[in-house]
Amino acid sequence: xxxxxxxxxxxxxxxxxxxxxxxxxxxxxxxxxxxxxxxxxxxxxxxxxxxxxxxxxxxxxxxxxxxxxxxxxxxxxxxxxxxxxxxxxxxxxxxxxxxxxxxxxxxxxxxxxxxxxxxxxxxxxxxxxxxxxxxxxxxxxxxxxxxxxxxxxxxxxxxxxxxxxxxxxxxxxxxxxxxxxxxxxxxxxxxxxxxxxxxxxxxxxxxxxxxxxxxxxxxxxxxxxxxxxxxxxxxxxxxxxxxxxxxxxxxxxxxxxxxxxxxx
Amino acid sequence: xxxxxxxxxxxxxxxxxxxxxxxxxxxxxxxxxxxxxxxxxxxxxxxxxxxxxxxxxxxxxxxxxxxxxxxxxxxxxxxxxxxxxxxxxxxxxxxxxxxxxxxxxxxxxxxxxxxxxxxxxxxxxxxxxxxxxxxxxxxxxxxxxxxxxxxxxxxxxxxxxxxxxxxxxxxxxxxxxxxxxxxxxxxxxxxxxxxxxxxxxxxxxxxxxxxxxxxxxxxxxxxxxxxxxxxxxxxxxxxxxxxxxxxxxxxxxxxxxxx
Numbered sequence: 001x002x003x004x005x006x007x008x009x010x011x012x013x014x015x016x017x018x019x020x021x022x023x024x025x026x027x028x029x030x031x032x033x034x035x036x037x038x039x040x041x042x043x044x045x046x047x048x049x050x051x052x053x054x055x056x057x058x059x060x061x062x063x064x065x066x067x068x069x070x071x072x073x074x075x076x077x078x079x080x081x082x083x084x085x086x087x088x089x090x091x092x093x094x095x096x097x098x099x100x101x102x103x104x105x106x107x108x109x110x111x112x113x114x115x116x117x118x119x120x121x122x123x124x125x126x127x128x129x130x131x132x133x134x135x136x137x138x139x140x141x142x143x144x145x146x147x148x149x150x151x152x153x154x155x156x157x158x159x160x161x162x163x164x165x166x167x168x169x170x171x172x173x174x175x176x177x178x179x180x181x182x183x184x185x186x187x188x189x190x191x192x193x194x195x196x197x198x199x200x201x202x203x204x205x206x207x208x209x210x211x212x213x214x215x216x217x218x219x220x221x222x223x224x225x226x227x228x229x230x231x232x233x234x235x236x237x238x239x240x241x242x243x244x245x246x247x248x249x250x251x252x253x254x255x256x257x258x259x260x261x262x263x264x
Numbered sequence: 265x266x267x268x269x270x271x272x273x274x275x276x277x278x279x280x281x282x283x284x285x286x287x288x289x290x291x292x293x294x295x296x297x298x299x300x301x302x303x304x305x306x307x308x309x310x311x312x313x314x315x316x317x318x319x320x321x322x323x324x325x326x327x328x329x330x331x332x333x334x335x336x337x338x339x340x341x342x343x344x345x346x347x348x349x350x351x352x353x354x355x356x357x358x359x360x361x362x363x364x365x366x367x368x369x370x371x372x373x374x375x376x377x378x379x380x381x382x383x384x385x386x387x388x389x390x391x392x393x394x395x396x397x398x399x400x401x402x403x404x405x406x407x408x409x410x411x412x413x414x415x416x417x418x419x420x421x422x423x424x425x426x427x428x429x430x431x432x433x434x435x436x437x438x439x440x441x442x443x444x445x446x447x448x449x450x451x452x453x454x455x456x457x458x459x460x461x462x463x464x465x466x467x468x469x470x471x472x473x474x475x476x477x478x479x480x481x482x483x484x485x486x487x488x489x490x491x492x493x494x495x496x497x498x499x500x501x502x503x504x505x506x507x508x509x510x511x512x513x514x515x516x517x518x519x520x521x522x523x
Contacts, residue, residue: 107452204446207409225412
C-alpha cells in the first residue's frame with residue numbers, strides 16, 4: 001500500500017515525541033565530567049549489579065517462560081484464557097504494586113517468607129530479592145513473544161515428527177525449539193531490557209544498598225537528590241544500553257518472522 | 265535512658281511553650297483586607313498531615329482563597345520550581361534545599377524557619393529485636409534501615425551515629441524516610457531511623473524509641489513565598505499563617521519542634 005502523506009506527518013510527530021526528551025536529556029549531560037561521573041565507585045557498582053541481576057533474571061525467565069509459553073500455545077484447557085491474562089498481569093501492573101505483592105510473598109512476614117526463614121534463607125534486602133523482582137516484571141515479555149511465535153509457526157512439523165515416532169520430548173527438542181529459537185532469543189533480550197530498567201518493585205521489595213541491591217535505576221534516583229550531573233550521565237548510559245538491546249532484539253527477531261511467513 | 269512511647273507527639277509537646285494562642289484550633293490570620301485567589305504550595309513530604317490541616321483552616325478563615333498542595337521530597341520540589349513549576353509557596357524540610365531556591369533568586373523575601381524535627385528509632389509493634397538505644401542498632405542480628413547519606417534524613421543519621429561514636433551498617437539505604445518507615449511497618453526491618461513526626465503520624469503501625477544523640481542533628485524547616493506569584497498577597501498570608509501561632513499549634517501537636 002502507499003502510505004498517505006498525512007500519515008507520515010503524524011508518525012513524524014509521534015517519533016519527535018519519543019525522541020525529543022532523549023535529546024533534551026543528552027543536552028544536559030556535562031560532557032567534560034562525563035567519564036569521571038559514570039566511573040565513580042558507586043556508579044560502577046550499580047552498573048555491574050544491574051548487569052549481573054538482569055542476566056540472572058533473564059536466565060530464570062527462559063527457564064520458566066519457555067514451558068509457560070508452550071503450555072499456553074500448544075494446549076487447550078478450561079480457564080486457559082484467564083490464566084494467560086493473569087500471567088501477563090505484571091506487564092500492566094504498576095511495579096510498586098508488584099513490589100508490595102512480592103513483599104507479602106517473600107518478605108520476612110510473607111506467605112513463603114516464614115518457610116524460607118525456617119530454612120535459613122533470608123530474601124529481603126538481598127541480591128536475590130532484586131533478581132526475584134526483575135524476573136517478576138520481565139517474565140511476561142518472554143512468554144508473550146514466544147507464545148506468539150509458537151502460534152505463528154504452527155504445529156504441522158510437530159505433528160509430522162510425532163507420526164514418525166518421535167517422543168514428545170524429542171519433538172520439542174528437535175523441531176519446536178529450533179523453529180522458535182530466534183523468538184526465544186528476542187524474548188530473552190526484551191526480558192533483559194525490562195529487568196535492567198526495573199525500579200519500582202526493587203525499591204519496594206529489595207531496598208537499596210550499594211553493591212547489594214542498588215541497581216542502576218535506583219542509583220540514578222538517589223543521585224538525582226544531590227548530584228543531578230551524575231544522574232543525567234547515568235541515565236544516558238542506561239539509554240545507550242537500552243538502544244543497543246532493542247536493536248539486538250529486532251535483529252534476532254527478524255528471521256523468526258521471515259521463517260514463520262515461509263512456513264505458513 | 266531511652267524510653268519507648270507509642271506516640272512521640274505527646275512527649276514532644278511537653279516542655280514546649282505554646283505561644284499566645286494556646287488553643288488547638290488555629291485562629292484567622294487577622295489581615296483586614298479580604299484575600300482572594302488560588303495558591304499552590306509545594307511542601308516537603310513530611311509536612312503532608314500538618315499542611316493539609318493548615319490549608320483547610322486557612323481556606324476557612326479566608327473565604328475566596330484556595331490552597332492547592334503538592335507534597336514530595338524537598339529536593340525534587342526545588343528542582344521542579346527551578347525548572348518552572350508554578351509554585352507560590354515553598355516549604356522545605358531542610359535549609360540546604362531552601363538555599364538552592366534562594367540561590368536561584370526564586371525566594372520572595374527571606375525564608376522563615378517554622379519548625380524543627382529530630383530523628384528517632386522506629387521499630388515494629390512489640391519491638392521484636394528488643395532495641396533500647398542507638399548502640400543496639402549496631403548489633404549484627406539487627407536489621408537496620410536508614411536513609412542514604414545523600415538525602416537529609418541520611419545525613420542526620422550519620423551525624424547522630426558520629427556523635428554517639430557508633431558505626432551504623434544498614435541493610436538498606438533508602439531515598440526517602442517514607443521508604444524507611446515502610447520497611448519497618450512491614451516488619452522487614454527490625455529498626456529504622458526516621459523523624460519523630462513520622463512515628464507520630466504512623467500511629468500504632470510502629471513504636472518510637474527516643475535517644476539522646478538525636479539532639480545533635482536537628483533538621484530545620486524554612487518556608488518562603490516564591491517570586492512571580494499571581495496571588496502574592498495570598499502566598500504571603502499563608503506563610504504568615506504557618507509561621508504564626510495557629511500554625512505552631514498544629515505543628516507542635518504533630519511532633520515538630522519550635523524553630
